[in-house]
Amino acid sequence: MIPALNLLIGLAMGLNLVALGSSRLPSLIRTVSTQGIALGLMPILLEGNHWDWRIFLIAMATVAGKGFVIPGLLRRAMRAANIEREVEPFIGLMPSLLLGAGGTIAAVALASALPLLPEHAGSLLVPGALASVLTGFILLIGRAKAISQVCGYLILENGIYLFGLLLIKATPLLVEAGVLLDLTVGVFVLGIIIDRIQRAFDSLDTRKLTTLHE
Amino acid sequence: MNALIILPLAGAILAALWPDNRTRAWFLPAVGLVHVALCFRLLASPPVVSPEAWIGFDPLAAAVLPAVSLLFFVCGIYAVPYLRMRQERPNRVFVAALLAVLGLLSAGHQARHLGILWIATEAVTLAAVPLLHFNNTPRAFEATWKYLLVGGTGIALSLLGSFCLGYSSLHGGGEGDLTFVALAAQGAGLSRPWVLAAWVLLLVGYGTKMGLAPMHTWKPDAYGEASGIVGAILAGGVTSVAFTAILRIRSVVASAGEGVAADRTLLAIGLFSMAAAALFLLGTRDYKRMLAYSSIEHMGILSIAASLGAPGVWAALFHVWSNSLTKGALFMSAGNIRRAAGSPSLDDVRGMSHVVPRSAAIFVTGLFAITACPPFGPFFSELKVLGAAIQTGHGLTAAGFLACLLFAFFGLTRVVFAVVDGRPRPAAQAGGKRIRESFGLIAPPLALLVLSLWLGLFTPAILQDAWTAAVAQLFPNP
Numbered sequence: 242m243i244p245a246l247n248l249l250i251g252l253a254m255g256l257n258l259v260a261l262g263s264s265r266l267p268s269l270i271r272t273v274s275t276q277g278i279a280l281g282l283m284p285i286l287l288e289g290n291h292w293d294w295r296i297f298l299i300a301m302a303t304v305a306g307k308g309f310v311i312p313g314l315l316r317r318a319m320r321a322a323n324i325e326r327e328v329e330p331f332i333g334l335m336p337s338l339l340l341g342a343g344g345t346i347a348a349v350a351l352a353s354a355l356p357l358l359p360e361h362a363g364s365l366l367v368p369g370a371l372a373s374v375l376t377g378f379i380l381l382i383g384r385a386k387a388i389s390q391v392c393g394y395l396i397l398e399n400g401i402y403l404f405g406l407l408l409i410k411a412t413p414l415l416v417e418a419g420v421l422l423d424l425t426v427g428v429f430v431l432g433i434i435i436d437r438i439q440r441a442f443d444s445l446d447t448r449k450l451t452t453l454h455e
Numbered sequence: 456m457n458a459l460i461i462l463p464l465a466g467a468i469l470a471a472l473w474p475d476n477r478t479r480a481w482f483l484p485a486v487g488l489v490h491v492a493l494c495f496r497l498l499a500s501p502p503v504v505s506p507e508a509w510i511g512f513d514p515l516a517a518a519v520l521p522a523v524s525l526l527f528f529v530c531g532i533y534a535v536p537y538l539r540m541r542q543e544r545p546n547r548v549f550v551a552a553l554l555a556v557l558g559l560l561s562a563g564h565q566a567r568h569l570g571i572l573w574i575a576t577e578a579v580t581l582a583a584v585p586l587l588h589f590n591n592t593p594r595a596f597e598a599t600w601k602y603l604l605v606g607g608t609g610i611a612l613s614l615l616g617s618f619c620l621g622y623s624s625l626h627g628g629g630e631g632d633l634t635f636v637a638l639a640a641q642g643a644g645l646s647r648p649w650v651l652a653a654w655v656l657l658l659v660g661y662g663t664k665m666g667l668a669p670m671h672t673w674k675p676d677a678y679g680e681a682s683g684i685v686g687a688i689l690a691g692g693v694t695s696v697a698f699t700a701i702l703r704i705r706s707v708v709a710s711a712g713e714g715v716a717a718d719r720t721l722l723a724i725g726l727f728s729m730a731a732a733a734l735f736l737l738g739t740r741d742y743k744r745m746l747a748y749s750s751i752e753h754m755g756i757l758s759i760a761a762s763l764g765a766p767g768v769w770a771a772l773f774h775v776w777s778n779s780l781t782k783g784a785l786f787m788s789a790g791n792i793r794r795a796a797g798s799p800s801l802d803d804v805r806g807m808s809h810v811v812p813r814s815a816a817i818f819v820t821g822l823f824a825i826t827a828c829p830p831f832g833p834f835f836s837e838l839k840v841l842g843a844a845i846q847t848g849h850g851l852t853a854a855g856f857l858a859c860l861l862f863a864f865f866g867l868t869r870v871v872f873a874v875v876d877g878r879p880r881p882a883a884q885a886g887g888k889r890i891r892e893s894f895g896l897i898a899p900p901l902a903l904l905v906l907s908l909w910l911g912l913f914t915p916a917i918l919q920d921a922w923t924a925a926v927a928q929l930f931p932n933p
Contacts, residue, residue: 381604404619411630
């Protein structure tokens with residue numbers, strides 16, 4: 242069970258780097274959505290043989306939210322706003338990649354210094370969580386466009402979710418609460434859409450308004 | 456179940472369904488009145504809260520929540536004439552969101568469980584979003600965006616901190632019971648490295664909601680663009696829920712044996728907030744943003760007070776009351792001035808004592824109250840903080856505290872007198888004729904000032920007892 246889980250976490254950590262290296266918004270959104278699906282499957286793997294409907298529900302909600310609903314909203318916002326597809330980095334792609342790679346190594350080192358329960362000692366959950374939080378911060382700070390900042394927030398949130406998996410058996414409530422973070426993202430995206438409508442009003446370009454209402 | 460939470464939430468649903476835009480605003484004072492009555496009845500006869508309860512009107516909730524409730528009620532009275540002036544904007548979402556904020560604030564103050572506390576704070580953050588862009592200007596959207604970005608990151612970090620605290624309990628052999636009582640009972644059994652990690656993350660997370668520097672960046676934008684009542688409720692209600700959260704978490708960290716480290720960080724971040732706010736106050740040219748910096752300064756005072764042991768926490772709870780009520784008066788009178796002047800900037804506004812004399816008088820009196828001039832509430836609460844600092848041997852802290860207060864006083868008086876004095880601009884004079892200082896716009900801030908005065912002169916015994924009980928809850932073995 243642990244090897245399969247570690248494989249998925251490793252995939253998520255790799256996707257962090259892909260996200261940092263993406264130069265176009267659609268590929269960034271696709272990366273975040275893939276990471277969301279990988280994360281959503283993890284609780285089922287963690288549970289393994291005994292089947293618990295609550296955990297299954299969390300997993301399904303996560304896959305739907307992180308993998309499909311939010312990326313869909315982001316794509317809609319991107320189309321509605323009719324913006325350039327470049328991510329416009331403040332921190333260039335190469336420096337962000339180097340920072341991300343250095344951060345991943347630091348995360349692994351830091352995680353090995355933290356005291357862990359024996360059943361978590363062999364898993365990549367803690368390093369994966371720390372690396373994702375760091376990647377999220379790099380994207381939040383280092384990208385100009387609102388949509389890429391939301392993607393950064395999503396990756397930050399994915400890192401927190403990974404950490405939450407440590408606690409899923411002991412305190413399912415707290416982990417379920419984390420799903421609420423997705424709601425924040427939903428509001429974010431709505432904010433972008435509303436903001437664009439507002440700007441369209443200012444420029445009196447009604448063609449953009451009809452695109453939003455389709 | 457808990458009527459303090461259910462009532463405003465039910466009110467929010469009813470207000471959202473209410474068909475008439477003109478009468479909908481009456482929901483705010485009506486729900487506020489019942490909420491205040493309930494709150495003070497509970498304060499007078501404290502209910503017994505079972506230790507394992509997840510939500511309950513415990514002594515800490517009793518020491519803070521009535522202040523929020525009182526502030527909301529007065530803001531609700533002000534909201535009726537305010538929304539009547541703003542008939543052009545549909546207020547369905549605004550009224551419903553404001554009531555939801557009251558319900559969720561009540562939940563947050565009464566939360567005795569780490570998870571519930573986080574959910575309530577998260578929900579308050581989201582419910583406040585429609586309040587911020589009620590004015591529907593591009594500036595308001597920008598403020599909302601920053602609020603969401605910074606506040607959302609803060610909320611995310613506080614969840615990570617909650618996970619760390621949960622893991623520290625699990626690592627120490629706990630069962631995963633995340634009520635504050637159970638965590639404190641586990642005490643030294645909690646895993647130290649995880650407790651420290653949790654403390655840092657939770658302090659940053661809830662500190663962002665409180666508006667402690669350097670996580671304060673959303674505050675000037677949000678307070679500058681939001682309407683007066685929204686600013687008052689954010690500055691008096693949302694910050695106090697984050698502060699009680701930090702107090703509850705600090706007591707868990709202290710029971711794990713890391714109280715000294717926790718107090719040291721609180722002291723440092725508090726002094727930094729006060730100093731940063733004082734510097735910004737000396738430079739700002741916007742009288743609504745000025746209120747935000749003043750709020751950051753007072754959050755710094757609370758943070759310093761919380762680091763000074765039992766007498767400091769008592770003073771902090773006193774200061775929550777005096778700051779909330781006085782700040783409310785300032786926000787409402789600033790809102791009146793802003794509407795008459797048509798601009799928040801010192802470059803365009805002066806001589807407002809000729810245009811809106813009553814609001815200007817309240818604004819100036821509020822200035823003296825908030826800068827701790829006797830005999831208003833803040834003077835006495837800040838005196839208690841100073842007393843606690845000297846009593847616990849923090850002489851340098853006391854000196855820094857006084858210096859920051861002095862600079863803040865310079866900054867605040869500079870802005871306020873620039874707004875009030877001089878000859879008004881023609882545009883503002885025309886605006887003053889358009890806007891009448893009706894009873895409904897003047898009485899609520901005046902009432903808050905009177906309350907602040909009353910709090911200072913005759914601090915009621917019932918409140919003092921409530922604060923003492925809350926301190927006893929937070930420091931079980933002195």
